[in-house]
Amino acid sequence: MATIDIASFCDFCQNKDINKSAEEYCPQCEEALCRECTDNHKISKLSKMHHTISVEKYRKLPSFIKQIKHNCEVHDCFLEFYCKSHEFLCCKLCLISGHKECKETIFVEDFLTPSSGHQSVALGYIEKVLTDIGINISSALKDRNRNLMELREQKQVISEYIKEKRKEINTLLDHLEEELQENASTLEKTNCRKIEEIITKLEDEKEKVDRIQKDVETVNMFASNLQIFMGTKAFQESISTIEMNVQQVYDNGSLNNVTMKCTFNEKLEEFIKHIKTFGDVEIDNCEKHVSFSWQSHKSAQIFKPTSVAKSIENINVRLGRRININREGISGCAISEAGNMLFLQARSNRLMKYSPNGELISESCIDPEASGIGYDLAVIDSNTVAVSSGGNPPQQIYLIDMNSTKTSQVFQLGDWCCGLSYNNNSFICCTFRNGIKIFDRSHSNLTNVRILPNAPDKVNYTYVTSNENRIFHSNWNDDSVVCYDFSGQVQWKYCDLLLRKPYGITLDSNSNIYVAGSYSNNIVVISPDGKQAKELIGASAGMSSPRALFFHKTKHVLLVATNNEVAFMYDVI
Template sequence: MATSDTATCADESPICPICLGAFNIPRQLTCMHCFCEHCIKSYIKSKASKVDDVDKIECPVCQTVVRRPQRVTSVESWISRLPVHSVLLSISSESKVNVIRRCDACQSRDVMKSAESYCVDCEEAMCIDCKVVHQHQKATKTHSIVCMEELARSPKIALKYATAFNCPEHDGEDIKFYCRNHRLACCVVCCGTSHKNCESVLDLKTEASTLLKEEDPGVIIESLKTLETHLNKFTEINNENINNLECQMNVVSAAIRDLRKKLNDALDEFEQKIKMDGKLIYKGDMIQKQEENHACLSLLNSIRNSRAVLEVVNQNGNTIQKFLVTDKTKWQLTSYSELIHEKFEKISKITLQLDVDPVLQSLMEGKFAKLVTNSEYKNFPLTIWKKPTKHWPLLAAAVYEVKGPYEESQRYTDLVCLTEDQVMLIDDYNNRCCLLDSSFCNISSYTLPDKPWSIRIFAAGEVVVSLRNKNQIQFLVVKDNTIRPTRMIQTRLPCWGIDVVGKGSIVVSGPNTAIKKCYWSVINDRGEETSYHEYGDRAWTNSYIALNALKTRVYISSWGTDSLLCFDILGSLLFVYNPCNLKGSFGITLDMDDYVYVVGRNSKNIHQLSPDGAVLQILTDGLPQFPVAITYNRSKNQLLLTNQSSLNRKIINVIKLG
């Protein structure tokens, strides 16, 4: 029993996620999701009778909090502050969708007139009367005015005058920079406030081409298509459930009629009761599945909108526009993946059947049969990122000596690239972390209160270090080439491996000595566990942990069993990599394409794996006697490797990726 919504889904034109219809003036929230002007206006009004009662709303798609601008006194003025997405407007017009743009000046006076022209300098739509006034004003008569039909007809022109590339935090400011530390595009005002202490803020005018090479729009477009496929599969299962409920209810009714022939009067009352129960179950489940389908369609259309915008920008936009839209869509992709993952965790196949008591002991009481529903859970695999066709080959390692006033013995158990030219190093023997320059010369160091093991970047200029003996995590800030402690949090269990999930969350791993098992868990920045997963026994002793770019996969090295384990973020084991030539698996890192690198300490090699655990290359040339920790330098596309050699521990190997 197909629904009308399914037919809408087949249309590839951009569709509003709220009304599931063609866009009518697509307005964009700060989270980059777009909605019809009247849809988002109705949504805001539904939250309270007065706009003063609404300080913030949640995006209907991703639930991101959108705050009300200051000095906004009406819903209409709030809506007018939201930028019109020119690209979606152009795409909708290309698809022959009836999109109406109102005159901005008239709308501010609560007068609704259709816009005929668009002022590029003022970034405002104008009716015929306002255009005449605009052209005769001394201050505006030299402004560039474009016909709305021309603006809507050509994606290239729409991109040229698009406001979607303005800073969402500061009105009227164009995005001109990109902060590598926060991985965010920003304006001049952002650079002077939120990113003033960041080490790597790039000018998009000169660096957009380089940055775009790191973010392939085609890969993200394919990933969005994959998400669409998953949502279509989800809808297909629900439609199958609806059909099954209807068909199997007919089967149940037929079974009831057969029983009635045998049971005569006693079945009269039973038939009515069973039919009533069946209708309630059928109606309730069908409504629920239809509601789930509607929510899926809303999310599906939002994904299509994101893909449509990225495809148009990728084909017609300049380099800066391509990068900005690609970068924004990448984070939307993460949000979509999490939402779809939640849906597939709950999806099940429903069947309806009649469960009859064979003894019929309570025949006259009408208790001889009941309706039951069976849910068969299906673990559908979600492949969000397609495997790239090429990977970076590992080249021979170059050896560099770590220079500084160090003791005779060191053991470098982990390291991380803070910036393009700075490396943070963990010295386990001397309870110390060291800041090195690009030549691996010591800049400064800090002595920790306990044995450190692993280090990761928590935020711009801030790192977290696991202290393995005291169940603690130390936060350190690096500023002006000086390392300073900021705070310490306590963990419930011994913490060895550590990585950062994002949004203030950290993933840790280690042994749970109380039950003689290994574990990994997600904690917040106060040390409170939000999830906990255990596996194996003490023989599976783990050492390092790393996450992929989307934070959907967790990789853990187990030196006790010479293995690399991969879990999804919910704790399900995806695969175990355990070849005969990997001995003493230690450090783990991932490159920009999510390829995995795991160090074999005792086998003296590095294994390069695909995200799904297929071995691609094993490097043995030029490595130290006992390699330990490894990290990826994104800006230079190279691996840095420490060692635990008894002859010389003060070296770092640099491995170029070809």
């Protein structure tokens, strides 16, 4: 067997103690071949379907690609299957002996484009993401250099302004001018240094992107199908780190536009004895002048299923089941991965669990030491759901195991919380007096808190949902649905007579927004850009006073709980 980087001599000839230069390499056999052995290899019944490449091209492949083995070490059979459950390559015998019960086993060749040689769907996604990262880095570099020039120009303008003002006053103020000039220079140097550090960091990430792009091009041209398949995962890990680093630069405020401005003391024209400062120079760390665009879907990877967005005009529902809850005032609902349904009765301290066929499994207490709590549910992961306490003490969020319905963790909020969503490792809460607040879960006991700018001050008993980039708020106070980004900038606002007193709100996998119209007795679906809306389920279909909603993204079902002691499960088609 040829080693990773040698492949200088024909392996078959060396087995006969003959040293002949290798010209081709067979990835499937993992053998280097001379011209004569290559001809024999192409006509052999066992190997005539193998694709060989020149040794020169083989040497150009990244080392981790060349390390990928094509044959099973246990059965010495060709590795042609991949088990998603175990993240494991399998041969036919592995599949029979160890992965019979695995539901997600795929044929490697199914993920490769058959008509374009080595070009694969997976590498297509890699190239798109790399293109996005490169574009965003270039955009950020251009913006930082612009801001660098802008700061330096502003410093010059301010300097002239200071000098002109200085000429109008007594020469005794020279020391104050010098003090102010030093302040301006210090601020300029400090902030320019910070921007230069960001530029250096972005340039480093750009170099990494360029290197990976070259590797992708090489793999694209010369690697075998299996090498492409497994190499894709390694590429994804590398670019995921780069993507996270670049996005972190964007999120942590490093791309905020930095400007300087100078203000003079109002008493400048008064007697010198009353003047204690010449003025001030300060930094205005305002909003970014640049935005990132991720045209490719971040999670569109070969190892994950992807969904195709469709117009809301093509979204329809089919009633799957009616559930008799026999409880009024259901304010929260959710569906577990096992298909069980959870319902939360407002201010009753009760969580009800129903089986997929609509039968009551259990009714449990959220907090034995509290009463009158409970308002909304937010799914944290496949096993955990969060419960907001609502408008009664204590001011907490409870994490509950969806299987046992037992409380596993409690977070102290220090604020009343009604509508609740979870994303980006943060709780997004509709509070009573402080608008929409975002609690960072990574900090101990949610100590890192910020109020979403531009949201109303009073959002009690309203609902909220979110995805990675946006927050969607349904406000029954003014019959609106508003979309914010995580910095609080309003992206769009929807108001129409079609939707009155909106309460529950949820998203599907394409970020279409489903809203419960409590007074309009309907479920309305709104497009992600807020420009289109339609009534999905209306009063004519038996909908009356809907309150809580939940969309299960993998099962493609919509759960609707009403104020009339019933709930409905719809298949979204």
